[in-house]
Amino acid sequence: MAGCGEAADGRSGGGWPIGFIRLVQGDITTVEADAIVNAANSDLIGGGGVDGAIHRAAGPSVMAELDAIRPKIGCCETGKAVVTGAGRLNAKVIIHAVGPIYRGGANGEAELLASCYRESLRLAAERSLRSIAFPSISTGIYGYPMEEAAGVAIASVRGFLQQPSSIEDVRFVLFGSAAYVTFSRVLSS
Secondary structure, three states: OOOOOEEEEEOOOOOOOOOEEEEEEOOHHHOOOOEEEEEEOOOOOOOOHHHHHHHHHHOHHHHHHHHHHHHHHOOOOOOOEEEEEOOOOOOOEEEEEEOOOOOOOOOOHHHHHHHHHHHHHHHHHHOOOOEEEEOOOOOOOOOOOHHHHHHHHHHHHHHHHOOOOOOOEEEEEEOOHHHHHHHHHHHHO
16 A cells, blocks of 8 residues: 555564564555454444444445344454454455443453454454454544553554464554554554
């Protein structure tokens, strides 16, 4: 993508393939990845921000799948995720992860946010997927401070990449330069 910055953080160890964390400033609906993560709401009914953009770009087949999932599970708990096909996106699946609403940071938000990233990676690895693209979960309308969210996100992904799995390429696709700069600073530290 022209004009987009990218940073990489290699990981190695244990004799399994090296996985990378990359940062990309851009629109997550335009990236190519085996799995694209959606910052979903617990009702799995679509919404604004990243959720709305992904649903608009993917088309109605994704909502039809969610319509079939909802009666089976009710709502999707915060920190959990469900998987659908990717519709018109250039991906194999969409992982709909429900992030926490930020309420000051003393209500388990960090663990719930970390769970979103771990659950998404686990679901991708269970399907033997190699690449996954994340937005910055919970930092929009849910109000999670970007710096704190970036720290939780990167630590969660780094922790997951320390164990063997099919995941080789993790991208954070960040909308806007402020998010990109913040994630870059956290990734470098």
